[in-house]
Amino acid sequence: MAQIHVLDSETIDKIAAGEVVERPASVVKELVENAIDANATAITVEAKEGGIAFIRVTDNGDGMEAAQLRTAFLRHATSKIENAEDLTHILSLGFRGEALSSIAAVSKVEVISKTAGSLTGGRIVLEGAREIEFGEVGAPEGTTVLVRNLFFNTPVRRKFLKTPVTEGGYISDLMEHLALSRPDISFKFVLGNQTRFHTSGNGDLREVIYRLYGRETAASLVPIQWERENIRIQGYLGEPVLVRSNRNFEIYFINGRFLKSAVIAGAVEEGYREYLMQHKFPFCVLHIQMEPGRVDVNVHPTKMDVRFDSAAEFCSILSEAVQGTLRQREMIPEAVLGNENEARKEEKEQRRQLQEEMRRKGVPEPFEKRRMESYRVMEEARYQDRKPESLPDETEEKAAETAVTAPEAAVTEAKQLDLFEEKLLSVDNRARYQLIGQVFDTYWMIQFEDKLLIIDQHAAHEKVKYERLMRQYREKSVVSQNLMPPVIVSLTGQEEVTLREYGDAFTELGFEIAPFGGSEYAVRSVPTDLYGCGEKELFLEVMDQLAALGNKGSLKAVEEKIASMSCKAAVKGNSPLSQREAQALIDELLTLENPYHCPHGRPTIISISKTEMERKFKRIV
Known part of the structure; x- marks a missing residue:
């Protein structure tokens, strides 16, 4: 019979570390969250070989007193909470007191920290949770943590790590999320001696999104x-x-x-x-x-x-x-007539030039007390809410020049551009539309001011019918059309269960369904908009959708699924409409809260600007 015995502390630490330290990114997460909790305004993270060989996290936060360094590496030692009651109102990112002890258990750790009022800082070095060195050292305010040779004493864990490139990717993904979590903190991330990004810490979330995901996303x-x-x-x-x-x-x-x-x-x-x-x-x-x-x-x-x-x-x-x-937002996508690859290359080159310009002007270092006013103003001007083409090179140069020569004036005049002060699709604008005609028996063209609007008649009709049916459903005013003779359908046992479960939804949407003997059912009426649109096939398709949902969907979701499927009665592409019919369709489309997308998410309308067309014809370059 096996004997029960108590594990030694070293083994316990390694087991506990497995829950907290899964990979290098886990180490970075815990250390950066500690820095944020320590009120840091600038944090630098460096990693080599995907963080397996080397991780350094430096901050300008509150720091730790030298006497506290040893305590910090004890299991469940934390400054964030004091008792179980504190767990009900946690405001800090860390609170479990497991991170430092878990990291130290599976790596070689060095910590240097200094508080604001101390003349010198403290330094501690540990290997596998065993203290190697401890003493005083000269240091800036804040904390620096170095983690080397992760999982050096647990080779099984190290064997299951991915390649350094993959592990570095996990750290990059984490750092992006951390930067987005606190745009008021300056984050600098260096991977393999290459600076991946550096945020200014000015509190502008849009700027962080721009730096991480690019100009097109930010716009x-x-x-x-x-x-x-x-x-x-x-x-x-x-x-x-x-x-x-x-x-x-x-x-x-x-x-x-x-x-x-x-x-x-x-x-x-x-x-x-x-x-x-x-x-x-x-x-x-x-x-x-x-x-x-x-x-x-x-x-x-x-x-x-x-x-x-x-x-x-x-x-x-x-x-x-x-x-x-x-x-509340205009959702008409604007088509670009140029080559998509060329547009991407142009954007990439613009981003490269922007980064080079910022490098020349000097990027703020992590421990600067104040950032240059000109830099802040230039960033605000650069990340205003505008479309990519609204920031030509000349405008960017002027913004940068203004930021350097007249910072106070620039701060006063800085204003975000709202491109959507007036909605294009609205009843008020109806008289300003000029219906030009139809192409390919599918798309209607409308001239409005300096834009050409192109409407997909099928998507638009589908949206109109969907909203009409859902409005009638909510108002309990759905109009039904009797079927003579009724449509007879055969249902499986599972489909019969589904029909019984959602029968009320079918009834309120205008369906009348009655048993017809055995496993057969008679569809005696359907919503008026569905009459003559393949009622049997449509009903069975709806049943298939409901069966697939099982009990995972709420009743509201099921009702809207039925209404969405019912939109198959919409006019198809390659089906010519008269101009009068098209005008009636457009008029009803304008009354909707969201006229921009069909119930399945496809756009109902796109726009092409006059400027874009003139570029294509080389009227402007």
Whole structure:
């Protein structure tokens, strides 16, 4: 019989480290979060060989007294909380007291730290949690942590690490999220002796997005400001043109903490649902502030997941905020007639020139007390809310020149440009439209001021019918059309269960369905808009969709799924409409809250500017 015995402290530390220190990025996360909690305004992270061989995190925060350095490496030693009651209102990023001890257990660690009032700092060196050196040293205010040879004493863990390139990629991804979490902190990230990015720390979230994701992304952002039930949401939503194929660009923070949460992702995607196609995901950077007692971050050692006291209420508020913000924004994508590859090359060259210009002017170092006023003004001018083509080289040069020669005047005159003060698609503008005609029996062209609007008749008709049916459904005024003779369908056992479960939704949407003996059912009436549109095939397709949902969808989602499927009655492409019919369609489209996308997320309308056409014909260069 096996004997039970108590593990030694070294083994315990290594086991505990496995929960906190998964890879080099885990080390960086814990150290940078400590620096943020220490009120740092500038943080530099350096990594070599993907962080496996070397990690250095330097900050200008509060620092630690020399006498506290040894205590800091004890398990569950923390300055963030004192007792269990503090867990109900956690405001700091760290609180478990496991990070430093776990890191020291599997690496060679050196820490140098100095507080503001001390003449000298303290230094401690550990290998595998064993103290090697301890003493005083001259140092700047703040803390520097060096981690070398990660997992040197746990070769099994080290064997399962990815290549240095891959591990470095994980650190890069983490650092981007940390920079987005605190735009008021200057982050400098160096990977393999190459500076990957350096933020100014001026508090401008859009500037950080620009530096990380580029000019095109920064120009396609919708600011969000929303507050309800003591939940405050702010940040930026990406326009639907920034569609992604995965959730990697859904970035959100709760009380400054970056998270991966299926609950939050679902709420954001629900808010975007009518703007995106299936299996596509939005770009967003959201900062969510709420009472600490309403969210539990003590779920996992990595602190990457949370629990809410009322997840349903939170999701409702978040999805409403996203949807409400997007509906206030003009969503007509502008087509570019030039070569896409050439446009990308031009943007890349512009970014390279911008980076070179910033290098020449001098990038602020991490421990500067004050940043040059001219630099700040130049950044504000450069990251204003405008489309890529609205910042030609001459304008950029003037902005930079103004920032250097007259900083005070520039601060006074700095103003963000709002390109969407007037919505193009509105009933008020209807008289200013000039309907030119139809091309390819599918697209209608409208001249409006200096733009050519192109409407996809199928997408527009689909959207109009969808909104009409949903409005009738909400108002309990759906009009049905009797089918003579009725449509007879045969259902499987699973489909019969689905029909019984969602029968009320079918009824309220205008369907009348009755048993017809055995496994057969009679569809006796359908919504008027669906009459003559392949009622049997449509009904069976709706049933397939509901069966696929199972019990995962709320009743509201199911009802809208049925309405969305019902939009197959819309006029198709390659089906000519008369000008009178087109005008009636456009008039109804203008009355909708969101006329820009069909129920499946495809655009109903695009625009081409007069300037873009003149460039193509070489009238302007």
